[in-house]
Amino acid sequence: MLKIASLLLVALSASALPAEPTPRAQANTVHDVKPAARGLAFAPKPSPVPDVVDDPAWLIATSGFCSNLNVVMKERDVEASETEGDTAAHFMADISFNYYPQTAVKFTDFPHHLAKTIEGDAAEADALVSSAWDHKNIALLEPTSTCGPEQGDQAWGISVFKVEEHRHCSDGETAWDGHPCVHYSGYVSAATSNFVNVNEGRFVCQLFVDSNTDKLSEDALRRQLKDVPIVLCKTMASFPLYCMRVGDFLALETLRSHEDLLVKGLIMRADRLEAPSINFVSHQWISTRHPDPDSVHLRTMQEVFRRVIRGENIFADDDVAAKFLTGRSRARSSSSDVLTTRERTFEEFQRSVSEGWVWLDYFSVPQKAGAEEEQAKAITSIPTYVAQASNFWVCTPLGVRRESGHQCNFDTWLMRGWCRMEALALDLTRMSEGRPIYLTHHLGEEPSASTQCFHDRLNLGWQRRKAVLTGDFARLSDREGLHAVIRELYHSALDSLRSVWEPLVESGELPRPMWERYIASADGADGGAYHSFFLLVGAEAYIFADLADEEHDQSYWEGALDGSEDAVKAWLLHRGEYAWPPDECWAWYAAIVGNLALFRFLIEELGFDIGAVNKYGMTPLTISANWGNISLVRYIVERTDAAHVLYKTPGLGLSAVGVAAKNGHHRTLSFLLQSKADVEVTRNDNQRTPLHEAAANGNEECIRLLLGAGSSTAARDGAGFTAAELAGKYGAMKEDAERVKLARLFEC
Incomplete structure (x- = not known):
C-alpha cells in the first residue's frame, strides 16, 4: 500500500534564515564535517544525480509528533566572523524539543526534485541525526491553540531556526517510550519566529530541513508559505483515536457514550496499542438524543462480526467477496487499465475483526456537555482515523426509521455531508486499499454485504451531486470548515503519489510521455502511483464541488487558466505533462473534469x-x-x-x-x-x-x-x-x- 502522509513539501530558502551561530562542542555539530566541504551552499546541485536515500544532503520533509518544547527568550547577536562563511545575524530565542518521526520523505532541490520515502521510524530518526544536517535551517510547524476559520493563515505556527544540536534522545528523555526520538536545540531569529505554545506533552508537528540555495527575501518566504494551498490545522490538530476491542464490543447490550466507557476502561487510545487493526464503523444517527436507541445498528454490526469470526461469508456472492479481497472486480481483472492493489486473504480479514478494535462515533468521540472543544477536534480528525482503519464498514440496514418517522438507510446515509467526508477520506488516504463494506440488507435477514473497487468508486461515486460539500449538514459551519480538510487531504495525496512516480520518470524506469506513463503505471510499474495521481487530478472538480451545477466550475477553471500558453504549460507541468505540445489525451482529460478553458485552448489554439x-x-x-x-x-x-x-x-x-x-x-x-x-x-x-x-x-x-x-x-x-x-x-x-x-x- 502506498504510504500516504500529510506532507507539506516546502523548500525553504537558506538566505531568508539567520546565519549560523558559533558552534559548541556537542554531538553532530559542524566540526564533524570539513568547513570547506560546506562552503556557502549546503547542498550543491548534483552531477550526476545521486541516490536520494544513500546521500543525506537533501531536503527532508517529515510528519510526526513533538514533545518537551521549550522556548527561552534570549536575544543575542552573532558576528560574521564567528563561524566561517556566515553573515552576521540577530537571534531572539533558544528553542529545544524532542521529535518523533512518523513519515519522512527526502528529495533533491531544483531542478531534480527526486524523492524517496524513508521507510521505518528508526531509519527516519537516523537520517535526521546525520551530520549532513549540522546547522541547517529547519522549519518547525506546530498547531495553534485554536483553529477557527477566522484565523486563516494562523492555523499553524512556523518557527524557523538554525540547528545547534541534533542527536538521538537519551534514556529517560523521551515522552513517548518505545518510539525513535530526535532531540533538537537551536537559535530562532526575530524575523521568522512564531511561537504559539510551550508544551511538555506530545503534539502533532512537522519539520522541513532545508538545503535550498536559491535567494529569497523574507517577504518572498512568507508569501511562499502563505500561498501553499494546504491548511493542516483541521485534521492535524487532532483528538486521539479511541477504540474498543471487538470482544468487548460484542458484549455490549446498548451503545454507551465515550465518557461512560472511558471510565470503565473499555475504550483505549490507538496510539498506545501495538499495531491495532481498526474497524471504522460509519452510520447515521437514528435519534438526536441517542444514535441507536433500539440497538439495531449495534446488533447488525455484532452479528456481522460474529459471522466473520466464525469464518462465514458475509458478502452477497463470490464475485463481491473476490472484489473485496482483490480490490478489483472480475470484469476488470484482464484489463490493462487496472490499478495495482494488494490482495488480502480471508484469513487476514478474519483476524482484522477477531483480533481487532472498533471505532464508532458515539463511544470514540466526546459526547457530554462541556466537551464541545474536544468533540470538534475529534470530528475534524475523522479523516485521519479513516486513514488508519483496516476495514471501513457502512452500517445502513433496511427497515430502520428515525424518530421523525423518516427512513434511515444507505441513501439517507449518502446524503449526509459528514458521511460523504468519511468516504472521501477513505478514497484519498487508502485509495485502492480502501475497500468499503456496505451493509444494506433488511433487518433480520442474513448479511449480504457489497463493496466497490477504487475504479468503480471513481466513476460512480465522484459526481457533483455526490460531493462532500453538496451533501446535507446540520450546521452550516461544518460545511464551511470542511473546505480546508478536503484541500489538505487532496494535496497530501497528490504530493505523496508524486514522490513515488516522479523519481522513476527521472531515472527512466517510468516512461516520460504522459499517456505511456499512465498505461505503465496501471500495469504496476510504479505500484499504480501515477495512475492514481492522474485519476485524482481528473477528479479535482468533483472533489471540491460545492454546487451540483457543473457550470459553476467554469469560473474556477478560467481562474487557473487565463488562456495564455504559459499558463497552460505551467498547469499541465504541475499535473505531470512534460512535453509541448501536450499529449492529445489532455483533450479527453479536459472532457472528464469539465475544464472548458483547457479544452477550448487545445481545440482552438493547438488544433486538436x-x-x-x-x-x-x-x-x-x-x-x-x-x-x-x-x-x-x-x-x-x-x-x-x-x-x-x-x-x-x-x-x-x-x-x-x-x-x-x-x-x-x-x-x-x-x-x-x-x-x-x-x-x-x-x-x-x-x-x-x-x-x-x-x-x-x-x-x-x-x-x-x-x-x-x-x-x-x-x-x-x-x-x-x-x-x-x-x-x-x-x-x-x-x-x-x-x-x-x-x-x-x-x-x-
Missing part, C-alpha cells in the same frame, strides 16, 4: 481534433456526457454535426445520451434530446436503451425526460427486461415510498 476517439472508443462528447459536463457538451455539439451526437463506441456501444441517462445527468440529457439524440439507441453488450439505463439506476428526472421524448416502454434489454421491470428491481432495494414513486412513472 474535437472528435478524436481514444483507445476505448470514447470521444470528448461521450466523456463529457458521462460526467455531466454540460458546458463542454454544449461547446462540442455546437461545433459538430448530427452524426457526432449519434456516435456510439465500437465495443460496448456507449452513446452520449445513454451515459448521461445512466449517471443521472438530467440537464445534459435534456440538451442532448433537444439536439436530436436517438432515444432508442441501444448498447452493444446488453441491448439497453437510455430509458433502460435510467430505470436500472433509479434516475427519476432522466426517466421523465426520456418518456416525454417518446422512448419506448415496451423495449426489452438483452436479459429480457423492460425499463419498468428494471425500475422495479432497483426499487426492491429501496424503501416503500421510493419504490412506489418509481413504479408510478411507468403507469400512464
Whole structure:
C-alpha cells in the first residue's frame, strides 16, 4: 500500500534564515564535517544525480509528533566572523524539543526534485541525526491553540531556526517510550519566529530541513508559505483515536457514550496499542438524543462480526467477496487499465475483526456537555482515523426509521455531508486499499454485504451531486470548515503519489510521455502511483464541488487558466505533462473534469481534433456526457454535426445520451434530446436503451425526460427486461415510498 502522509513539501530558502551561530562542542555539530566541504551552499546541485536515500544532503520533509518544547527568550547577536562563511545575524530565542518521526520523505532541490520515502521510524530518526544536517535551517510547524476559520493563515505556527544540536534522545528523555526520538536545540531569529505554545506533552508537528540555495527575501518566504494551498490545522490538530476491542464490543447490550466507557476502561487510545487493526464503523444517527436507541445498528454490526469470526461469508456472492479481497472486480481483472492493489486473504480479514478494535462515533468521540472543544477536534480528525482503519464498514440496514418517522438507510446515509467526508477520506488516504463494506440488507435477514473497487468508486461515486460539500449538514459551519480538510487531504495525496512516480520518470524506469506513463503505471510499474495521481487530478472538480451545477466550475477553471500558453504549460507541468505540445489525451482529460478553458485552448489554439476517439472508443462528447459536463457538451455539439451526437463506441456501444441517462445527468440529457439524440439507441453488450439505463439506476428526472421524448416502454434489454421491470428491481432495494414513486412513472 502506498504510504500516504500529510506532507507539506516546502523548500525553504537558506538566505531568508539567520546565519549560523558559533558552534559548541556537542554531538553532530559542524566540526564533524570539513568547513570547506560546506562552503556557502549546503547542498550543491548534483552531477550526476545521486541516490536520494544513500546521500543525506537533501531536503527532508517529515510528519510526526513533538514533545518537551521549550522556548527561552534570549536575544543575542552573532558576528560574521564567528563561524566561517556566515553573515552576521540577530537571534531572539533558544528553542529545544524532542521529535518523533512518523513519515519522512527526502528529495533533491531544483531542478531534480527526486524523492524517496524513508521507510521505518528508526531509519527516519537516523537520517535526521546525520551530520549532513549540522546547522541547517529547519522549519518547525506546530498547531495553534485554536483553529477557527477566522484565523486563516494562523492555523499553524512556523518557527524557523538554525540547528545547534541534533542527536538521538537519551534514556529517560523521551515522552513517548518505545518510539525513535530526535532531540533538537537551536537559535530562532526575530524575523521568522512564531511561537504559539510551550508544551511538555506530545503534539502533532512537522519539520522541513532545508538545503535550498536559491535567494529569497523574507517577504518572498512568507508569501511562499502563505500561498501553499494546504491548511493542516483541521485534521492535524487532532483528538486521539479511541477504540474498543471487538470482544468487548460484542458484549455490549446498548451503545454507551465515550465518557461512560472511558471510565470503565473499555475504550483505549490507538496510539498506545501495538499495531491495532481498526474497524471504522460509519452510520447515521437514528435519534438526536441517542444514535441507536433500539440497538439495531449495534446488533447488525455484532452479528456481522460474529459471522466473520466464525469464518462465514458475509458478502452477497463470490464475485463481491473476490472484489473485496482483490480490490478489483472480475470484469476488470484482464484489463490493462487496472490499478495495482494488494490482495488480502480471508484469513487476514478474519483476524482484522477477531483480533481487532472498533471505532464508532458515539463511544470514540466526546459526547457530554462541556466537551464541545474536544468533540470538534475529534470530528475534524475523522479523516485521519479513516486513514488508519483496516476495514471501513457502512452500517445502513433496511427497515430502520428515525424518530421523525423518516427512513434511515444507505441513501439517507449518502446524503449526509459528514458521511460523504468519511468516504472521501477513505478514497484519498487508502485509495485502492480502501475497500468499503456496505451493509444494506433488511433487518433480520442474513448479511449480504457489497463493496466497490477504487475504479468503480471513481466513476460512480465522484459526481457533483455526490460531493462532500453538496451533501446535507446540520450546521452550516461544518460545511464551511470542511473546505480546508478536503484541500489538505487532496494535496497530501497528490504530493505523496508524486514522490513515488516522479523519481522513476527521472531515472527512466517510468516512461516520460504522459499517456505511456499512465498505461505503465496501471500495469504496476510504479505500484499504480501515477495512475492514481492522474485519476485524482481528473477528479479535482468533483472533489471540491460545492454546487451540483457543473457550470459553476467554469469560473474556477478560467481562474487557473487565463488562456495564455504559459499558463497552460505551467498547469499541465504541475499535473505531470512534460512535453509541448501536450499529449492529445489532455483533450479527453479536459472532457472528464469539465475544464472548458483547457479544452477550448487545445481545440482552438493547438488544433486538436474535437472528435478524436481514444483507445476505448470514447470521444470528448461521450466523456463529457458521462460526467455531466454540460458546458463542454454544449461547446462540442455546437461545433459538430448530427452524426457526432449519434456516435456510439465500437465495443460496448456507449452513446452520449445513454451515459448521461445512466449517471443521472438530467440537464445534459435534456440538451442532448433537444439536439436530436436517438432515444432508442441501444448498447452493444446488453441491448439497453437510455430509458433502460435510467430505470436500472433509479434516475427519476432522466426517466421523465426520456418518456416525454417518446422512448419506448415496451423495449426489452438483452436479459429480457423492460425499463419498468428494471425500475422495479432497483426499487426492491429501496424503501416503500421510493419504490412506489418509481413504479408510478411507468403507469400512464
